[in-house]
Amino acid sequence: xxxxxYTTALLTAVAGAAMLTTPAxxxxxxxxxxxxxxxxxxxxxxxxxxxxxxxxxxxNRQGDRYSRKSxxxxxxxxxxxxxxxxxxxxxxxxxxxxxxxxxxxxxxVTLPVPAGQLIPDLGDVKYLSNLADWNNKVDKxxxx
Numbered sequence: 599x600x601x602x603x604y605t606t607a608l609l610t611a612v613a614g615a616a617m618l619t620t621p622a623x624x625x626x627x628x629x630x631x632x633x634x635x636x637x638x639x640x641x642x643x644x645x646x647x648x649x650x651x652x653x654x655x656x657x658n659r660q661g662d663r664y665s666r667k668s669x670x671x672x673x674x675x676x677x678x679x680x681x682x683x684x685x686x687x688x689x690x691x692x693x694x695x696x697x698x699x700x701x702x703x704x705x706x707v708t709l710p711v712p713a714g715q716l717i718p719d720l721g722d723v724k725y726l727s728n729l730a731d732w733n734n735k736v737d738k739x740x741x742x
Contacts, residue, residue, distance in 0.1 A: 644659035649689060652664070652665045653679070653687075654683070654685040666741065671741075673737075673738050680737050681736070683720065683736045695709065696711060697736065
């Protein structure tokens with residue numbers, strides 16, 4: 599793994615940023631440590647730990663990520679993720695179901711995501727017809 603040295607000028611330019619991202623890694627800038635000469639390597643935010651379900655706010659596993667491991671229903675409104683999901687990776691050993699909650703007598707719309715499946719862009723997944731897609735439509739997720 600490659601390490602990068604950042605000058606004081608660069609650190610000043612990104613003041614307030616906790617993460618610097620490159621295509622291969624995300625690196626947290628910290629004070630000097632004996633092992634890394636000032637850079638600590640952390641997990642790439644576009645990755646998802648095996649056994650977990652991960653969702654991202656932008657296509658292709660970009661932007662903020664929210665993860666969950668345990669079975670149950672994730673009500674996304676309660677954690678600030680309702681209608682925000684654009685990318686999904688189910689690294690669990692069981693399927694999950696994405697749900698767009700409907701109101702009144704109209705039934706909820708669901709999208710099953712089998713174990714191991716990556717959907718890099720929910721905008722490519724058709725929703726009910728060819729006129730709409732699943733991007734930013736998920737209200738809850740059921741983990742089996």
